[in-house]
Amino acid sequence: MRAEGGEEQHASFRRGLRLGLPFAAVGFFLSVSFGVLARQAGFSVAQASVTAMIVFAGSAQFAALSVVTAGGGIPAALTAGSLMNARFLAMGIALAPSLPGGPWRRAAQGQTVVDSSWALAHRGDGTFDRWLLFGTTLPQYVAWTLGSVVGAVSGDLLGDTDRLGLDAIYPVFFLSLLIAELRDRVSRRVALAGALVALALVPLAPPGIPILAASAVALVGVVRRAG
Amino acid sequence: MTLTYAQVWWLILGLAALTALIKAAGPVLLGGRALPPPVTRVIVLMAPTLLSALVVTSVLAAGRSWSVGAHTVGVAVAALMLWRRCPLVLSVLVAVLVTAGLRAL
Numbered sequence: 001m002r003a004e005g006g007e008e009q010h011a012s013f014r015r016g017l018r019l020g021l022p023f024a025a026v027g028f029f030l031s032v033s034f035g036v037l038a039r040q041a042g043f044s045v046a047q048a049s050v051t052a053m054i055v056f057a058g059s060a061q062f063a064a065l066s067v068v069t070a071g072g073g074i075p076a077a078l079t080a081g082s083l084m085n086a087r088f089l090a091m092g093i094a095l096a097p098s099l100p101g102g103p104w105r106r107a108a109q110g111q112t113v114v115d116s117s118w119a120l121a122h123r124g125d126g127t128f129d130r131w132l133l134f135g136t137t138l139p140q141y142v143a144w145t146l147g148s149v150v151g152a153v154s155g156d157l158l159g160d161t162d163r164l165g166l167d168a169i170y171p172v173f174f175l176s177l178l179i180a181e182l183r184d185r186v187s188r189r190v191a192l193a194g195a196l197v198a199l200a201l202v203p204l205a206p207p208g209i210p211i212l213a214a215s216a217v218a219l220v221g222v223v224r225r226a227g
Numbered sequence: 228m229t230l231t232y233a234q235v236w237w238l239i240l241g242l243a244a245l246t247a248l249i250k251a252a253g254p255v256l257l258g259g260r261a262l263p264p265p266v267t268r269v270i271v272l273m274a275p276t277l278l279s280a281l282v283v284t285s286v287l288a289a290g291r292s293w294s295v296g297a298h299t300v301g302v303a304v305a306a307l308m309l310w311r312r313c314p315l316v317l318s319v320l321v322a323v324l325v326t327a328g329l330r331a332l
Contacts, residue, residue, distance in 0.1 A: 022315045029319075042228040047235050054243040059281065064242055068228050070290075074238050081242045085249045087277045092253020094270035097262060099254050107251035119274055126267035165326030168301040171285040172322045175306055176315045178278040187275045194276030195283040202288040210288075214280035218272035222265060 009131045016117070016135020023116040023136070024143035026173050027058070031144045033166035034061055035151020036158055041069045045152040052148030056114070056141060058170065059084040079206075086212050091118045098128035112137045119177045190221040301326030 031052055038048035055061055064081035072080075092110050095118065099106045109130065117136035121128045151158075158164065182188050194214035201210035230238065262270070286302050287293055305322035309315070 025316050026319050029323075042230070043235055044232070047239060051239050051242070055239065055246050057246050060242060060246055064238065066290075068230055068235075068238065071229055074230070074234060074241065077238055078241050078245060082245050082249065085246050087273075088246075088250045089252055090270065090273050090277070092250055093257060093262075094253070094267075094273070096254045096257035103255045106254040110250045110252075110254035111247060113250055115278070119278075122271075122274070124271075126262070126271055163327065163330055165298065165301060165323040165328075165330065168298040168305070168322040168326040169319055171282050171298070171302045172305040172309070172315075172319045174278050174281045174285070175302065176309050176318070178275060178282055179309050181275040181278060187272060190272045191275035191279040195279040198280035198284050199287060199293070202284060202293060203291055206291070210284055211277065211280040214276050215273050217276045218269050221272045221276075222268045 012129050012131035013135040016120070016129075016132040016137075017139060019120050019132070020117065020136035020139040023173070024139035026169060027140050028143040028147040028150075029166065030058060030169045030173065031147025032151035032154075033164075033169065034058070034065070035148040035153075036155040036166075037062075037069075037151075038065055038148075039152050039155035041065055043152070045149075048152035048155075049145070049149045053145050055081075056144060057081075057085055057088070058144075062170070083206075083209060083212055087115075087215065088113060090215060091115075094118075094122075094126070095128050095130075095133075098130055109134075114140060115174065116140065116177055119180060124183065186221055190217050193217045193221070297329035298322075298326045300329060 034052060035048045038051065039045070043051070051061055060081035063084040064077040067077040067080045091113055095110065095113060096106070099109045101109070112134050114137055117133045117140070118128075120136050121130065121133035123129060178191065182191060194217045197217055198210040198214040201213055205213070282302075286299050287295065289296075301322040301324075304325050305318040308318040308321060
């Protein structure tokens with residue numbers, strides 16, 4: 001692992017803060033839509049806000065919420081949310097060699113991973129700039145928390161969020177991260193294959209599973225390139 | 228929703244605990260060891276596959292069926308904008324406006 005000077009860490013952290021701002025802005029409105037939807041489903045203002053504060057994982061929150069809104073129970077909602085989160089397992093494994101310290105410190109640093117910060121902190125060679133990661137996540141955490149409070153409080157005023165087109169925010173958010181990842185031909189091919197696998201599995205598997213299964217395509221991509 | 232007020236709290240706490248465990252698992256179990264190169268290559272490719280799967284399922288699927296809606300069109304327009312290097316915030320704004328506009332028709 002390369003040695004990190006205090007100044008270099010500081011520069012990475014500040015660069016992360018700057019990079020995180022547009023994602024924080026988008027995340028704010030995404031979290032507003034979560035707050036509104038959670039209130040509509042029957043969450044209290046405190047419950048909708050605390051969810052964003054302590055879960056801080058957009059796709060898991062939306063997945064769990066859609067299950068309970070549809071009449072599902074706690075086990076089904078937790079399963080759906082965790083399947084959405086399963087990608088953090090892969091991201092955490094990738095990040096592990098770039099984190100210093102004992103188990104508790106490493107576990108704490110692992111909590112700062114969100115999709116955008118993980119993707120931006122990736123140096124493109126399998127290693128990660130952890131201070132860039134922390135910096136990118138911080139404004140997003142603040143915006144995510146604020147957004148959910150605003151959404152939860154103003155939910156009754158806004159009414160039907162479908163009408164407002166807020167459900168278009170989430171896919172565009174991930175799309176911008178995807179475009180940054182399409183560095184070469186192999187990554188474009190596995191991205192396309194992953195999309196096809198996920199779509200093919202939609203009618204066959206519960207929500208969350210198609211996304212997880214798509215990640216297996218990455219394995220195939222590497223094996224084929226080696227062979 | 229069929230959950231009681233107390234059950235919603237249990238759901239929130241459960242989801243927070245599971246999310247924290249999942250995020251901690253990789254960093255704790257792997258220690259400071261570096262991964263073998265083939266594993267690193269898989270991980271490098273995992274980001275584009277997971278992200279593209281997330282995008283297509285959020286735009287073209289509703290629950291367990293394929294579906295196309297106003298937001299599909301809005302996101303497609305934003306995709307073109309992002310591809311042409313428009314800023315993220317502007318692209319999101321256009322996606323929301325196109326989606327809301329189509330639904331208002």
